[in-house]
Amino acid sequence: MIDLVPEGVRWSEDLLDRNAVARDLWPGGTLRFWKGEHAPAPRIVVWPSTDAQVHAVLRRAEALKVPVIPYGMGSGVCGGARGREDAVTVDVKALDSIGPLDTERWTVDCGAGVNGQHLEDWLDARGFTLGHSPSSIWCSSVGGWAAARSAGQFSSKYGVFEDMVLQLRAVSPTRGPFIVGEGGDAPDAWMDSLLGSEGTLAVITSLRLRVWPKPQARALRGWSFPSVEAAVEAMRGLMQNELWPAVIRLYDPVDTRIGGKTKPEKDPGDRSFLKELLHAVDGLPEVRKRLLSLPLRLPGLINEVFDRMAAGCMLIVGFEGDPAVVAASERAGNRILTAAGGEDLGVAPGERWFRSRHHVSYKLMPIFERGGFADTMEVACAWSQLVPLYHAVRDALSPTVVVMAHMSHCYPEGASIYFSFAGRGDVDVYDATWKQALDAVLAIGGTATHHHGVGSLKAHAASVEVGAAVAGWRELKHLLDPKGVMNPGRLYVDVEGIVPPPVAFKPEPSDNLAHAHALANLAERRDAGAPREPLWDWESFPMPPRWQRLPWQTGVIEVSGTVDGHAVRLGRAPRSAAGPDLRGWLSARDPQAICTFATAELGARWLGEATCDRPWEVARELLRGDLRPAVLNVVRGRLRVGFRGAAAASFGAVASTRVPGGLAEIPWDAGSLPSGRLVPCEPGDERCAMTTPQGYFRREHP
Amino acid sequence: MSSHRLDTCALCPRLCRPACPVASGSAREAAVPAVIAGVLFDWQRGLGDAALAAKAATLCVDCGACQAHCHLDRPLPAALRVARVELIPAPPYEALRPIEGRGRIVAIEADERPFAKALSRRLAEPIRRWPTADRLGVAAIDYPVFENRLSELRATLADCEVVVADGAVAEVLKRAGVPFRWLHEVVPELAAPTGSCRTAGSKPAACCGAAGPLAAHHPEDAVRVGKHWLARTEERRVNDARCRNHLVAIDRTVRDALDLLLEST
Numbered sequence: 002m003i004d005l006v007p008e009g010v011r012w013s014e015d016l017l018d019r020n021a022v023a024r025d026l027w028p029g030g031t032l033r034f035w036k037g038e039h040a041p042a043p044r045i046v047v048w049p050s051t052d053a054q055v056h057a058v059l060r061r062a063e064a065l066k067v068p069v070i071p072y073g074m075g076s077g078v079c080g081g082a083r084g085r086e087d088a089v090t091v092d093v094k095a096l097d098s099i100g101p102l103d104t105e106r107w108t109v110d111c112g113a114g115v116n117g118q119h120l121e122d123w124l125d126a127r128g129f130t131l132g133h134s135p136s137s138i139w140c141s142s143v144g145g146w147a148a149a150r151s152a153g154q155f156s157s158k159y160g161v162f163e164d165m166v167l168q169l170r171a172v173s174p175t176r177g178p179f180i181v182g183e184g185g186d187a188p189d190a191w192m193d194s195l196l197g198s199e200g201t202l203a204v205i206t207s208l209r210l211r212v213w214p215k216p217q218a219r220a221l222r223g224w225s226f227p228s229v230e231a232a233v234e235a236m237r238g239l240m241q242n243e244l245w246p247a248v249i250r251l252y253d254p255v256d257t258r259i260g261g262k263t264k265p266e267k268d269p270g271d272r273s274f275l276k277e278l279l280h281a282v283d284g285l286p287e288v289r290k291r292l293l294s295l296p297l298r299l300p301g302l303i304n305e306v307f308d309r310m311a312a313g314c315m316l317i318v319g320f321e322g323d324p325a326v327v328a329a330s331e332r333a334g335n336r337i338l339t340a341a342g343g344e345d346l347g348v349a350p351g352e353r354w355f356r357s358r359h360h361v362s363y364k365l366m367p368i369f370e371r372g373g374f375a376d377t378m379e380v381a382c383a384w385s386q387l388v389p390l391y392h393a394v395r396d397a398l399s400p401t402v403v404v405m406a407h408m409s410h411c412y413p414e415g416a417s418i419y420f421s422f423a424g425r426g427d428v429d430v431y432d433a434t435w436k437q438a439l440d441a442v443l444a445i446g447g448t449a450t451h452h453h454g455v456g457s458l459k460a461h462a463a464s465v466e467v468g469a470a471v472a473g474w475r476e477l478k479h480l481l482d483p484k485g486v487m488n489p490g491r492l493y494v495d496v497e498g499i500v501p502p503p504v505a506f507k508p509e510p511s512d513n514l515a516h517a518h519a520l521a522n523l524a525e526r527r528d529a530g531a532p533r534e535p536l537w538d539w540e541s542f543p544m545p546p547r548w549q550r551l552p553w554q555t556g557v558i559e560v561s562g563t564v565d566g567h568a569v570r571l572g573r574a575p576r577s578a579a580g581p582d583l584r585g586w587l588s589a590r591d592p593q594a595i596c597t598f599a600t601a602e603l604g605a606r607w608l609g610e611a612t613c614d615r616p617w618e619v620a621r622e623l624l625r626g627d628l629r630p631a632v633l634n635v636v637r638g639r640l641r642v643g644f645r646g647a648a649a650a651s652f653g654a655v656a657s658t659r660v661p662g663g664l665a666e667i668p669w670d671a672g673s674l675p676s677g678r679l680v681p682c683e684p685g686d687e688r689c690a691m692t693t694p695q696g697y698f699r700r701e702h703p
Numbered sequence: 704m705s706s707h708r709l710d711t712c713a714l715c716p717r718l719c720r721p722a723c724p725v726a727s728g729s730a731r732e733a734a735v736p737a738v739i740a741g742v743l744f745d746w747q748r749g750l751g752d753a754a755l756a757a758k759a760a761t762l763c764v765d766c767g768a769c770q771a772h773c774h775l776d777r778p779l780p781a782a783l784r785v786a787r788v789e790l791i792p793a794p795p796y797e798a799l800r801p802i803e804g805r806g807r808i809v810a811i812e813a814d815e816r817p818f819a820k821a822l823s824r825r826l827a828e829p830i831r832r833w834p835t836a837d838r839l840g841v842a843a844i845d846y847p848v849f850e851n852r853l854s855e856l857r858a859t860l861a862d863c864e865v866v867v868a869d870g871a872v873a874e875v876l877k878r879a880g881v882p883f884r885w886l887h888e889v890v891p892e893l894a895a896p897t898g899s900c901r902t903a904g905s906k907p908a909a910c911c912g913a914a915g916p917l918a919a920h921h922p923e924d925a926v927r928v929g930k931h932w933l934a935r936t937e938e939r940r941v942n943d944a945r946c947r948n949h950l951v952a953i954d955r956t957v958r959d960a961l962d963l964l965l966e967s968t
Binding site: 013015016017018020021022026031034035037039046048072074075076092094095097114116117118119137139140359360362363365366367369370 | 714717750755759
């Protein structure tokens, strides 16, 4: 064991420590634990406290051919951090520094081992927020968020986790410590590959993240819709009108009714007769252990009963941030929701959701305790596929488990669906359920994972989804971990036989998506997008790296091409967390690649112009004041600010009050956004071409 | 253990993690309360050994933060106390010493510092001194045998005005139902601005690692928890002498109300 642990590194071979990291939060593992089966414990656990120590451990492991499992807080639900008997588990929790907080640039540095809630509390005490609020925030680490491409409940405003990462430090066995992103010493493209790599390439040790001032206003409301279809249309309307709500969550009829979304909050002491009865039965341990096993043998019947009981569905919509922007957004949003058939239920449902937004995990244990299992699956697809995908997965799951769903994490081009299901506590039933569900998702062309990552559970599905483009991950694996010691067997596996070609995806007009050649120029992309215009008018592909863009500025949504003669489709609109983001790799490798990009309808638009001192500084302040203009540039020394969608004129009016001398409306001109890698510059630099809350940028190659 | 159900905690996705000062400070996954519950649950159902369970049950400062955080209000702290009693023999504790001197107030001295003398000077009145080398035997507080000690304390301190500076002593008195005041309550200008875990403040997670069975059974982890506590705050003043004595070994600048009293007198 001593051979494996470099001097100075804290370690333990105590069974207590090894068992503790053997199991992550994969419900399949929890079911096995409940049945008395223990996950394999690693040989040893180490707690490096510096990058150099991490490197020393990885080098030893590589030399001794010992698998390495990076471990944050083990909150993954796909088995990506489960133990192996021959492995060393690298627990990153000793990498727990927080700060400095840069209050001028709005960034914070923090170690990979920092608990999510601790980071948020630390920022909150200083007047800031990360804006990342996954329901696992109490039990997950910042490094884990990066490794598995997490998404939080407010993602439609603040972005998913990779939108927040400005710099990432990591250590690989071969390369040692390196930095990507801001001030990086490694290729920019590595950022997209490390995020979502789930410990298979390197150990992520620290990150620099974008932060925001705490919101001054928050407006959450509940809306009732007669059907999922009607509510989905309303959600699409909110996103494609560029209102950027912080929260959009649609509960399907079963979740709305059975999940209790419409019930008023009760006094905890107030028990119905049924609850009293259940409470009494719960006191009988042998009965309690089997309480759900009988009803869960009849999931089809229960699903049918639930379907009959359910009627209508609940949508929670929330805006937060600057009060004037929130007010304008909410007014426009309410009009869209009402026009789509929504009934305003007031603020109570939204506020209730907000208070209990991290409590969902407490609902899982009682199901296991009573002889069942509970799990969740988060898939995603473009708007036009969303309802078919919802029905397809429900149909696939209904014969074996009781199922309900909510839809959240919305984008202008699509959304994710989060299925919650419960079945009889039998490992065979559990495994069969997952196979049916994943097959249904892949058959319809959605992604098998929106933000839970891949691990072991979805390794086969992710490998099918990524197909031959797995070569992109292997190329970097060869550079960083040629001996293959980093988390082997997770993320991607060799899929036996011929990988089926990816399902061709033909967007419907409602998806606001268009295709263009990867080398297309702006004019060609505008033609391809007609009669709409590109949502973001990048001069060319590739766009600036993610950390130089604004979180809501998407680039390419999907890339389709060929690798070694095999057709591949990467990205899966709107977003996939099936491992690293290999879209950039594919479009660089395949000169014939086709890129799918988001477009905007030529509806309401408002463009204003002003002559003011230091226009880029004024532009930056507009972003920092929660405005999200579609156009924000300086043309011949004049500031231009433009908005699209239902609140365009209102946003324009708000912006006008924040620009010295105000903005004068002019005819719409989307202008263009700079492409390629950008270089930080001063706001007064005449080459300045873009701003984010973090600073100013010019083109690297004018 | 039969009266304490541990299944819910053992199955829980470790939601109490951020509240636990030991889990946060030690960086050990084994110290997460829900993980400890899992070890005890295995022991309870005959799948784990007692030595491992004892080790797990002592990775705790008994601050109650896990239960306070738990949306289901699971009484894990009580279950851990019961488990420790079942798994670990009762530690010995010394006989109570005589109370020295005269005066209406009794100052309980739990370390080598002359608490009673300094308080006497400060209040300009005679103070009785009651020294204890093992903080009135706090390590055995959860064991049935300690009931005798509690009765003894109630009898000895009946009609006394008791002042304490040490959290462990306070814990014992509280269990005995003996009224007492903290030094910083008697002399408010000595109070630390933010208080410390057991004496003030609503967040028990502020524990520095000095309390509960942790320091005796896992001294290295207790130091880690202390370092973590110090790294998260610029505050170097505490009210509780137990915290001070633990933290001063890590950072010499840490001072408590008693240090300030001694300096001012």
